[in-house]
Each structure stands twice: as structure tokens, then as C-alpha cells.
Amino acid sequence: MTSARARTGRPRSAEADRAILDATRAALVELGWGKLTMGDVAARAGVAKTTLYRRWAGKNELVVDAVAALFDEHLDLPDLGSLAADIEGVVLRFAALLERPETKTALMAVVAESTRDEALRVRIRRAIVDRQKRLVLLGRERAQARGELPLEEDATAAARNADLIFDVIAGAVVHRALVSGQSVDEEWARGFTALLVGGLSGV
């Protein structure tokens, strides 16, 4: 499967791939999603425009891959000892990524495009969303191991619940950072964690 395609002929330059993705991120920082053009990225990367189109169908796919690389590098979560500390940790990780200018301008834009492009939506899910989700699931497992959260017996209910928690955490951070346009600092993370753990009625 891995060697089935392109066993012969000139191989694609891995260096070009790196240069293109780097150039894409740089262009996102300087120009933002709206003014980023394929021709500009090609020029920055020092490759021909046709080379871009041989590897990516268009701007959407290219930008998803360029941003996904950031999520790959910067998303991990050490065990901070308690459920609350882990939630604060994951919130601050998300926020650190969302407040970069590259991701800030690109993420919402590709998600917007994905509402009319199912293939793009799947690509985003695999490249970005699922990576975030794993952190939430990890924190959940740790909390269950500590006895802070009950073990769930029904698998489908557990999955539904995990989806819910993920949407709440990721959604709140995204909304705070991108829609409300305010910074996700430690103070906000503490307040959010207290709300999530204790609820509105909790003290």
C-alpha cells in the first residue's frame, strides 16, 4: 500500500513540501486567509505554482495541512495531578495555538469552507479536531483513574458524553479567543474550569 504508488520515476521533493508549508504559514501571518494566494505561496517557497497544484487541490487543503503541522507539534499534555489542573492545562494549550496569527485567521476560515465541502470537513477533523479531542479524552481517563470521575458502563453514552465535553471545552476557548476576541489567560482558564467542574449551581 505504501509503496504501491510512484515506485518509479522522479520522487517528490520532501524539501519542497516543507518549504511550501512554511511559506503558507508565513503568508497567513503576513496576509491572512483572505489575501493569501497560491501564486504568492509558490513564490515564497521558491517553487512553481504548478507544483502546488500537483500536491494540493487548492487553498483550503493546503492551509489545513499547514496549520495541522502546528497542532501536531504543540499538542501534548503532561499529567498535572488533578482534573481541574488538567482542564486548565488543556485550555491553555488550545489557547496558545489559537492565539497564533496563523491559526487565528486560518481555522475559522477553513471550517467555514467545510460547511459546503464534506471532504474538507473530514480532512479538518482528522488533521486537527481529533488531535485536540485526544487531549480531552486523555484528561478524562486520568480523572477516572484518580476516582474524580465515575467510570461509565454504557459505551455509547460515554462516547456521547465525551463529545459533549469536548465541544464545551474547545467551543468555549474558540469563542472566547476568536468571537469575543479576548485573551484566554490563566485567570479565565481558572474561572472556566471552576464552572465546568462545579456547574452554575456549584457554590
Next chain:
Amino acid sequence: MTSARARTGRPRSAEADRAILDATRAALVELGWGKLTMGDVAARAGVAKTTLYRRWAGKNELVVDAVAALFDEHLDLPDLGSLAADIEGVVLRFAALLERPETKTALMAVVAESTRDEALRVRIRRAIVDRQKRLVLLGRERAQARGELPLEEDATAAARNADLIFDVIAGAVVHRALVSGQSVDEEWARGFTALLVGGLSGV
């Protein structure tokens, strides 16, 4: 102030305004944000392209106004008798708007653009976000009047807390509907409400 500008000369056609905004929403449904063009909207509305540019600076501002009209019409919240019921109500209102094809494709796109355009961000806030926020504040006041939530003494802390709750509710709905791409139905609304009210540790 209101009569200070354009007291003389031919007045702008209010009918043209309506036709343009209707055409914009129709174009969003058919084409989506990405393929919507000013020329196409003008043709649909039966006006000249120059007329659009006399009233809106560009695609971003036009679409914000077109979508804002929907939020104006469909955002109110009857008193449902309890905090939990009110939260479910507001969640389902948000969801009903977000699941329309016009708003689905437009909202994230203009928010993405607004990360590089402060004036646009303010316009979105005033036209859309603040209208949503009022519903959350309203539900909060009702809950306090019922005694379900404590009255807060410190005004700045209360405002900060209201911002937090709003980001959590709106963020969760947006994330569920647009990023996870799953429907916000009554079952999800119930689960979300239970989590928000009781917290992770609450039963």
C-alpha cells in the same frame, strides 16, 4: 444627527436595500460564502454593482448585515419557568439559526476575516454577538429573580462571569454545529444543560 446627512438630493431606495440583503442571503444558500460575488448579488437584486459599493465597503460588511437581519428576527426568549428550561431554550434558538445554510457558511467566514479587521469585528459584535448575549443575560436575571442563582455584589466580577457563561454556551453550540458538524437537537441540549448547571462533578 439622524437628519444631518442627505437632507437633500435623491434618497436611497429602501426597497433596493431589502432586495440586496435578500439576494445576499439567497446567494449564500446557493453558492456559499466562498463563491459568492458582488456582481452576482447585484444581478440577483436587480441593481447595479456600483450601488452595492455605494452602501457597503465589500463582501464582509454586506454579509454581516444580511445575516444580522436573521438574528434580529429570530432571537427572543420566552420565560420557560426555570433556569434549566431557559438554557435549553436559548441553546435551541442559537442552533436553529446556526443550522440555516445562510448563517452556517457565513458566520465563521466573517469571524475569520474579522481577526485581521478590527472595524469588522466591532460590526459583528454589535450586529450579531451582542444580540445573542442579551438572551444569556436575560436568562441569568430571571434565574436570579427566581433564586436559582445568587445575586452578585461585585459588578465587574458579575460582568466577567456573564462573559464566561456566554462564551461557554455560544461556543459549545457553535462548535457542535459547525466544527463537529452534528445536529444540536433536544437531547443534546438537555445533556449540555445538565452539564452546565451541575458540572462534571454533579452526579
Next chain:
DNA sequence: CCAGTTACGCTACGACTCGTAGCGAAAGAG
């Protein structure tokens, strides 16, 4: 009724971006 003022529809325009095609050269596999 008449000038003054503003909005309108229409046309045309240069600048830009898109995505593709065609070419000869380069880089590997067998």
C-alpha cells in the same frame, strides 16, 4: 417651476487571481 444635490443604471477599464496546458530538463528505477 427651477436650480441644486444626491442616487441610480450602465459601460468600460486595468489589475489581479485562478487553474490548466504544453514544453524541455532533471532525477530516480530497472
Next chain:
DNA sequence: CTCTTTCGCTACGAGTCGTAGCGTAACTGG
């Protein structure tokens, strides 16, 4: 050394952008 694929380059038609210029339409104050 041949076959295959990628590469950089150039060129292209199509489409969009935002603006300018023009004559006409609509409304106001004298």
C-alpha cells in the same frame, strides 16, 4: 540507457475586483 514521474517555466482564457465616467431619475429648498 530507457522509462517514468516531477520539476520550473511560460502562457493562456476565464472570472472577479473595485473604480471612473456618463447621462438620467428623484427629491428639496427657493
